[in-house]
Amino acid sequence: MKKALALIPVLLFLFGCKNGNERASAVSDTTSPGKLAEKYQLDQLTLPQGFSISIYAEVPKARSLCWGAKGTLFIGNKDGNSVYAAVDKNNDGKAETVYTIASGLNTPNGVAFKDGNLYVAEINRILRFDNIEDQLSKPPAYNVIYNKFPDKTHHGWKFIAFGPDGKLYVPVGAPCNVCNESDSIFATITRMNADGSGLEIFAKGIRNSVGFDWNPDTQKMWFTDNGRDLLGDDVPFCELNYAPEKGMHFGFPFFHQGTILDPEFGKGKSCADYTPPAKALGPHIAPLGMRFYTGNSFSSEYKNKIFIAEHGSWNRSTPIGYQVSMVTLNGDKVTDYKPFITGWLQKDGKVTGRPVDVIVAKDGSLLISDDYAGVIYRVSYKGAKLG
Numbered sequence: 001m002k003k004a005l006a007l008i009p010v011l012l013f014l015f016g017c018k019n020g021n022e023r024a025s026a027v028s029d030t031t032s033p034g035k036l037a038e039k040y041q042l043d044q045l046t047l048p049q050g051f052s053i054s055i056y057a058e059v060p061k062a063r064s065l066c067w068g069a070k071g072t073l074f075i076g077n078k079d080g081n082s083v084y085a086a087v088d089k090n091n092d093g094k095a096e097t098v099y100t101i102a103s104g105l106n107t108p109n110g111v112a113f114k115d116g117n118l119y120v121a122e123i124n125r126i127l128r129f130d131n132i133e134d135q136l137s138k139p140p141a142y143n144v145i146y147n148k149f150p151d152k153t154h155h156g157w158k159f160i161a162f163g164p165d166g167k168l169y170v171p172v173g174a175p176c177n178v179c180n181e182s183d184s185i186f187a188t189i190t191r192m193n194a195d196g197s198g199l200e201i202f203a204k205g206i207r208n209s210v211g212f213d214w215n216p217d218t219q220k221m222w223f224t225d226n227g228r229d230l231l232g233d234d235v236p237f238c239e240l241n242y243a244p245e246k247g248m249h250f251g252f253p254f255f256h257q258g259t260i261l262d263p264e265f266g267k268g269k270s271c272a273d274y275t276p277p278a279k280a281l282g283p284h285i286a287p288l289g290m291r292f293y294t295g296n297s298f299s300s301e302y303k304n305k306i307f308i309a310e311h312g313s314w315n316r317s318t319p320i321g322y323q324v325s326m327v328t329l330n331g332d333k334v335t336d337y338k339p340f341i342t343g344w345l346q347k348d349g350k351v352t353g354r355p356v357d358v359i360v361a362k363d364g365s366l367l368i369s370d371d372y373a374g375v376i377y378r379v380s381y382k383g384a385k386l387g
Helices: 002-015 033-039
Strands: 025-028 051-058 062-067 073-077 083-087 097-102 110-114 117-121 126-129 143-146 168-172 188-192 200-204 212-214 221-225 237-243 279-283 287-292 306-310 323-330 333-341 355-360 366-370 375-381
Touching: 033 051, 062 366, 062 375, 073 110, 073 117, 110 168, 212 287, 221 287, 237 287, 279 306, 279 333, 306 355, 306 366, 323 355
Parallel strands: 062 110, 062 355, 287 355
Antiparallel strands: 025 097, 051 375, 062 073, 073 083, 083 097, 110 117, 117 126, 126 143, 168 188, 188 200, 212 221, 221 237, 237 279, 287 306, 306 323, 323 333, 355 366, 366 375
């Protein structure tokens, strides 16, 4: 009887409760790197010479990523209802513990961190968990800082991030494949103050952006956008866009990839009135998270390159995407776009993974989330450094 009673606190800790007011669940991973590599078929992935890939953490349906100030990796979740935190205490490139910060949320896809606090985006509101890194095993109750976003679930999940101006940027996707909604909040990227005040529309004509970042040299925004469906296998292309200032319109729903007139909504419109993409990436590849590489562990040729997680097509006759690609810039012009990691889409059509977000770690490695495999990958470099 005494042994059974002694197990009760352990079980409560492991299984936790389903809201941010109660003790979080935590899972410690002792699986060897070799077994993880075999489990997730890492030998099927192709990387440039000098690079290797391993498993940083196993996280169910892992989506958007952000770092805490003390090195905690926070992970959002689209098709589930939870937010996670992965901790690598001994800095060996593999998280020992994954905490469930909160459960029972409404598509908590986006996560961002500022001044010790974790921000989480649900479909229609933004939550804030204060002083979170000191309370991972027993997270605080969240504060709702904004709750007036639309409740439409179609493209309603959100990637969020703080910009160089200290404001929180929040996209609001079009609630459809293609439509011209009367509510101007749809098909935009908005921004607000950290306390939820001062909401404004930053950019318009954006069907569904699930990733953006700011050039470390210019502090200007770049973002991905997912093109519309049902015009065929090869049109339109998804986009990488450049938004150096407030008030720009990127064409949706009137134009796609900057050149294709929408058959329903484009009549009487001129493409010259809208901002074309910086790069048309490919048809239906579903580019999601993107980051500039600001680390120092890769060779110098990778400095400030844009890495893009291509989630992969879902309704194309011949699937494409399912890779991490890399974009080279010369000022504000794209000069090169090519694959960086391939192999999640195998030659026989089998899919083993779908990249969602990318983020640079403090040690210069690149982490990649995968909501299909339910993992966070870690890409490291051991080749000769140039420059």
